[in-house]
Amino acid sequence: MDGRMEAPVAVRGRGITKVFGDVVALDHIDVSMTQGQIHGLVGPNGAGKTTLLGLLLGLAVADEGSLEILGAPVGRALPPPDGISGFVDGPGLYPTLTARQNLATLAALRPDDAPAANVEEALEQVGLIDAADAKVRGFSLGMRQRLGLAAALLTRPRLLVLDEPSNGLDPAGKKHVHRVLRRMAAEGATVVLSSHRMDDLEALCSEITILSTGRVVFSGPVNKLSDENRDLDYRLRASDPSAARAVAAGTPGVSIVEGHEAAPGPDTDVIVVRARVAAVDELVARMVREDVAVRELTPVVSPLEAAFLALTEQPAPTAPISPAAPISPATSTASTAPTEQEAAR
Amino acid sequence: MTATVADAPAARAGAGTGTAGRRPVPVARILRFELLKQFSAWRVRLLIGLCWLGPGLMVFAIDQQSTLPSDTLFGRWMHATGWAGPLVVLGFAGTWALPLVTSMVAGDVFASEDRIGTWRHLLIAVRSHRRIFAAKAVASLAVIGLLVAGLALSSIVGGLLAEGSQPLVGLDGHLLSGPDAAGDVLLAWLCVLAPTLALAAVGLLGSVALGRSPMGLLLPMLAALGMQVAQMLPLPVAVRLALPGYAFISWNGLFAAPQQLGPLLIGVGVSLLWAVVATALAYLVFVRRDFTNLNNDGAGRRALTLGVLPLAGVLAATVGLVAVATDAGGSGITQAKVQRSVATAFAHLYRYQQAQMRQPPVTEAQLQTVAACDKSEGLGAQQGSGNDWRCTVSWNVPGYNSTAQAIYQLNVTANGRYTADGDGPVQVNGYFLILTGGKASPNPLWQFDGNVDLLPG
Numbered sequence: 001m002d003g004r005m006e007a008p009v010a011v012r013g014r015g016i017t018k019v020f021g022d023v024v025a026l027d028h029i030d031v032s033m034t035q036g037q038i039h040g041l042v043g044p045n046g047a048g049k050t051t052l053l054g055l056l057l058g059l060a061v062a063d064e065g066s067l068e069i070l071g072a073p074v075g076r077a078l079p080p081p082d083g084i085s086g087f088v089d090g091p092g093l094y095p096t097l098t099a100r101q102n103l104a105t106l107a108a109l110r111p112d113d114a115p116a117a118n119v120e121e122a123l124e125q126v127g128l129i130d131a132a133d134a135k136v137r138g139f140s141l142g143m144r145q146r147l148g149l150a151a152a153l154l155t156r157p158r159l160l161v162l163d164e165p166s167n168g169l170d171p172a173g174k175k176h177v178h179r180v181l182r183r184m185a186a187e188g189a190t191v192v193l194s195s196h197r198m199d200d201l202e203a204l205c206s207e208i209t210i211l212s213t214g215r216v217v218f219s220g221p222v223n224k225l226s227d228e229n230r231d232l233d234y235r236l237r238a239s240d241p242s243a244a245r246a247v248a249a250g251t252p253g254v255s256i257v258e259g260h261e262a263a264p265g266p267d268t269d270v271i272v273v274r275a276r277v278a279a280v281d282e283l284v285a286r287m288v289r290e291d292v293a294v295r296e297l298t299p300v301v302s303p304l305e306a307a308f309l310a311l312t313e314q315p316a317p318t319a320p321i322s323p324a325a326p327i328s329p330a331t332s333t334a335s336t337a338p339t340e341q342e343a344a345r
Numbered sequence: 346m347t348a349t350v351a352d353a354p355a356a357r358a359g360a361g362t363g364t365a366g367r368r369p370v371p372v373a374r375i376l377r378f379e380l381l382k383q384f385s386a387w388r389v390r391l392l393i394g395l396c397w398l399g400p401g402l403m404v405f406a407i408d409q410q411s412t413l414p415s416d417t418l419f420g421r422w423m424h425a426t427g428w429a430g431p432l433v434v435l436g437f438a439g440t441w442a443l444p445l446v447t448s449m450v451a452g453d454v455f456a457s458e459d460r461i462g463t464w465r466h467l468l469i470a471v472r473s474h475r476r477i478f479a480a481k482a483v484a485s486l487a488v489i490g491l492l493v494a495g496l497a498l499s500s501i502v503g504g505l506l507a508e509g510s511q512p513l514v515g516l517d518g519h520l521l522s523g524p525d526a527a528g529d530v531l532l533a534w535l536c537v538l539a540p541t542l543a544l545a546a547v548g549l550l551g552s553v554a555l556g557r558s559p560m561g562l563l564l565p566m567l568a569a570l571g572m573q574v575a576q577m578l579p580l581p582v583a584v585r586l587a588l589p590g591y592a593f594i595s596w597n598g599l600f601a602a603p604q605q606l607g608p609l610l611i612g613v614g615v616s617l618l619w620a621v622v623a624t625a626l627a628y629l630v631f632v633r634r635d636f637t638n639l640n641n642d643g644a645g646r647r648a649l650t651l652g653v654l655p656l657a658g659v660l661a662a663t664v665g666l667v668a669v670a671t672d673a674g675g676s677g678i679t680q681a682k683v684q685r686s687v688a689t690a691f692a693h694l695y696r697y698q699q700a701q702m703r704q705p706p707v708t709e710a711q712l713q714t715v716a717a718c719d720k721s722e723g724l725g726a727q728q729g730s731g732n733d734w735r736c737t738v739s740w741n742v743p744g745y746n747s748t749a750q751a752i753y754q755l756n757v758t759a760n761g762r763y764t765a766d767g768d769g770p771v772q773v774n775g776y777f778l779i780l781t782g783g784k785a786s787p788n789p790l791w792q793f794d795g796n797v798d799l800l801p802g
Contacts, residue, residue, distance in 0.1 A: 020635070057469050059636050079472065092466020096385040105378045109370050109470045151466070 008035040010159055010190035011056065015065035018051050025051040027214040028065065033192060033207065038185050040201040040222070041194040043211035044312050049163075049194045052211070053088045056080075056161045056192060070158055086161030086192070091148020095137035099128055099147050102136060107154050122150040127176045141168025149177060153184075160184060163194045178204055198305040208304070212312040225307045233257055233274050233300035236283075239293035241269050247286050253279030272300060372476050372483075379454075379484035386457075388449060389488060396446070396495035401503030404430035408507035418597065418762070418794055419513075423504075424786060426511035428526040430504030431497060432600075435533055438496050439593030443541045444569030446492045451548030452562045454485040455631070459557045464636050474632045482549060482624060489545050490538070497534040514789065515600040516796045517686065518693025533596040536609060539616035543589035544569055546623035547656075553627045553634075554652045576760050579730060582677035582799045583668035585760065586611045587660060589619040594760050597796045605798045607671070615663055622659050626652050677799030678757055680718060680727040683734060687753065687765060688716040690795045691738045698789050701779045707743045714740040718755070732756040736765070749773070751790070761797040 011033035018026040026048045033039040043049050054060050055067060058080035067074045072081040093102050103119045123129045126146040136144065145167055152160055165181075166174050181191050181204060195201055201208060201222070208225060210218040218225060238244035248254050248271065257272040275283065280297070287294055301309070383389050407414065407423060408430065414420035418436050422429040458464045471477050510523035521529060544565045551564030572590030585591060592612030598605025630651050667673065692714040696707055718736040720727050734755035742749050751773045757763040767774025767790060778785040 054465075054636075057465070058472060059465055059468060085469070087469075088465055090462060092461075092463035094382055094385070094463060095461060096382065096387070101381070101385075105381060106470055108374050109378060 007037075009033065009068075010035040010070055011039075011192070012068045013055075013062075013065060014067075016052075016055065016062045016067055017064035018048075018055065018060065018062050020051075024214050026055075026062070029211070029214070029216045031209055031216065031219060033190055033209075035190050036185055036188045037206045038181060038191040038193060038204045040205035040208040041192060041211065042196070042198075042201060042208065042308055046213070047211040047312070048214040049211055050088055053086070053161050053163055053192070053194055056159065057084060057086055057088065059088075083155070083158035084161065085152040085155045085157035085159075086163075087148050087152060088161070088163040088194075090163070090167070091144055091151060093136045093139075093144055093147055093151070096135065098133050098135050099123065099139070099150075100132040102147065103151055103154060106151050110155060119154070122153045125153060125180055126150040127173070142170055142173045145169055146173060146177060149180065153180070157184075157189060159190050159192070161192045164196070165193065166195060166197050166200045174200070198302050198308065202302055202304050210308060210311050217311045218307070222304065225304060230306065230310060231274050231276055232303065232306055233272050234280060235270050235296060235298045235300055236273055236294070237270050237296035238287060239295065241271065243290060243292045244287060245271055247290050247292060248273050248283055251275075251279060251283045251286055254283050270296075369473055369476060370471050372479050375471055375476055375480035376483055379480045380487065382457075383450070383454075383484055383488050392446060392449060392492055393495065396442075396492040397499050400431075400434045400496050400500035401506075404434060404500050404503035405507045407433075408504070415792065416764075418516075419600075421787070421792065421794070422514050424508065424784065426513045426523075426526065427501075427504035427506070427508040428510065428513040428521075428523070428530050430507065431500040431530050432533065434496060434500035435530075435537065435596070438493075439537055439540070439590075440569075440573060442496060443493065443537065443593070444544055444566045446489060447541060447544040447548045447565040447569075448562055450488045450492070451485040451545040452552050452565050454481045454549065455552035455627075456556060456558075456561045468636055475628075478628050478631050482627075485549065486542070486545060489541060493534070493538060493541060497531070501530065513600075514694070514697065515602060516597055516690070516794060517601045518690040518697065518789075518793060518795075519602045520693075520697060521600070529599045533599050536596045536599070536613055537593055539613040539620070540589055540592040543616040543619035543623065546620040546627065550623045550627040550630070550652045550656075553631045577758070579676055579759050581668075581675060582673040583664050583671070585677075585799070586667050586671075586673070587615055587663035589616045591760075592616045594762075597762065598798070601796055601798075605796065605800075607800045608798065611667060611671070615667075618663065619656070619659065623652075623656060626655055671800050673800055676729040676759065677801075678729055678759075678761060678797050680720070682797045683755070683757065683763070684716040684718045684736065686763075686795050686797050687718060687736045687755070688714045688738060690765070690793055691716065691751070691753075691790070692740070694789045694793055695740065698779070701781045701786070701789070705743070711743050712740040714738060730757045730759040734763070735768075757797065761799045763795050763797065765793050765795060767791045 013031040015028045074080045254275040413423050419429040419432040512520045513526035547568045548565040551561040555561030595608040595612040598609045692709040692712050716736045716738045721733045736753045738751045752768040753765040774790040776791045
């Protein structure tokens, strides 16, 4: 058992089951979310993410199993404790009210004894103070997301549950939101983040839970997931593409991806290779020995996304989806089967 | 399986039964939030403007015309008194304005949260289905009350500015003094609050049960339209009185002497019963709704079943109760009632005509008016609605010791209201103008409105 397990747990669920009619939304899942961490929640559509977020926010209770939030058991006769905030399926905002009115009325709905942040302060935190008196009707999706976050911050939550908070955010807005979430975690709040944006999750989360068809297929530290050993596709740009191709072809464990799976477009200097981390290390070493400079070596799909696709049995993309941040071959990792699966059943 | 109030922690917290939850949010704060939302919506602001300005302007403008809306109850008296205007508006409001107002306010109060996707946000903030429902219901009723008050006060002001507080001719021809008319007009507007509440409750039910569907918004309009159509049909009187929309008509009885309070009280009672039952059903549907499933906006067979079937049961039970309690059967329009009503109205209006023509005053006792009415020239059943009623009115001519007669063609509608059209002699009930106080007005005996009490007795 590592030190992580000894940290206080904000959410602990055991054998949680939730059924809607004939649909089993959550099937005896176990989850643990460490206090003061940003915990990512991913899964394909219909995996049960929204249901789990709904349970955390107190919108419903589990049909079976036990759930403890912020140290308090939650169940049929036990409402969730104070200090939980957030949104699912987008922030709920009233378009006919201004940003300030939305927050002020929400703040007025809080009990008098609940700790509350100042409306101005919340608007300032998410960078919307200049738009405070504009009606939400005219807000872009990104502004709505940020205002939704501000609404969640009003209560100074100890557990912040956010569903796709980066939707529609421009780079500056995303940076703003990431900064707020990191600061909240640093101050001891637990942030549960559901997103399909793997780059966001990799940038923010220290822990992650992957759900598939109502079951947990992985739960643990992000680096544990990325450390696993499986083939990954890499974009390789070198000073001499022909020589690089020849070196790659001669390196054990490295295969060149051809045809429609290779890098599309006019950039003929780029080749796509498929290999495990050790083979990539060897490829770089060989290219250096052959005096071929490595100008770019980037996973076509991020390690988290690759793991997600593998664990949820979705077909891999046929072309680069979005270039992840370039990583050093020496530090790039890949994985195969997860070593820390907490499949509930 | 869906979440129910029994397993929704938010609801329990609000109900105050939770052990670890925070203190519930006071309903007053949620109500303030709901009112803010209502008043920030452009359509509500537009409605307020229309209801507070429109009727007054309309009454004033109509009063400036030479042709009056004589096909509307009290329309023919708009030049005579300012109290006729608000009653014309009341008749119009019961048909169109009030159903529209309830549709746009109560019919949308829950559905709007579905449309803009704010249910979860609200539930997380408030954590009590019960308090949210109460606040929304009260907020929508407050807005509807404000709109109805606007309709009433605006039309009263418009009428009084145009004609002042002159005596009003009642539905049986008797004169109500200005203050008496004022009291009855206000009471009539107060009475239609009951069917308005019933429609609002149906609107709440539709809004909860049908979610984003536009049918939720249209339900009060459709319900009102359905009830109006039903009132036009030759239904048994017990069914007619058991419909919650009857109170939109039965205020007419306030303007007869003696006042026809039976149908009015039954109509108001039935309306309030519907308001309570439909609100309770809306509450039950609301607290059983599952808010974790975004695709489920509450519209479903179960919600509809929970909403529609009990109301059908209420209607059936009310019909039985009214039938037993009042011993009312058939159409409620009998030959004897028509004759009595026409004779009374004629006698009152004859006195009014004589006064306008500056003739010596007479009393009803001196006139000893009687009416002999038949339907379809005496063929078939002498009861029920139709435009084939014909009445011969006889009265003693004061000072001449002789009996005179006048003939009227009657169009009696199924709800008991009728219009009598003078068919001679021209000197008595033909069309001619009478100059009174510098103003010319049509002969009051030429055409007049009346009302048959549908209940036995």
